[in-house]
Amino acid sequence: MAWEVVYRxxxxxxxxxxxESPRKEVEQFAFDVFPAADNPFAVPGLEKMSGFKDYYKARFGVFRVGIRVVRKNxxxxxxxxxxxxxxxxxxPSAG
Structure with missing residues (x-):
């Protein structure tokens, strides 16, 4: 079963x-690289956030992408x- 990628x-x-410059990098990561990956945990640049079970981040210069990975679903x-x-x-937020 493939991983579903959702954009809030x-x-x-x-x-x-x-x-524009960091936006293009983030767009490529979010819309091209990540959906094409068979295993989201093998995507370069993805880091687990300490203290949070399902939350990860990716760095792009001074910008950070906040990602939640729900393994069960x-x-x-x-x-x-x-x-x-x-x-x-x-x-991460409560919502």
């Missing part, structure tokens, strides 16, 4: 607000992409 509306809004959910000074205030 807030992730899309955050992406639209980013400067085989779902990868892109939740936020923000500057590193802001991401940890909003991700």
């Amino acid at each position: 509306p807030q992730f899309i809004r955050d992406l639209a607000r980013m400067p 085989r779902v990868v959910e892109f939740q936020r992409v923000l500057n590193r000074r802001d991401i940890y205030r909003h991700f």
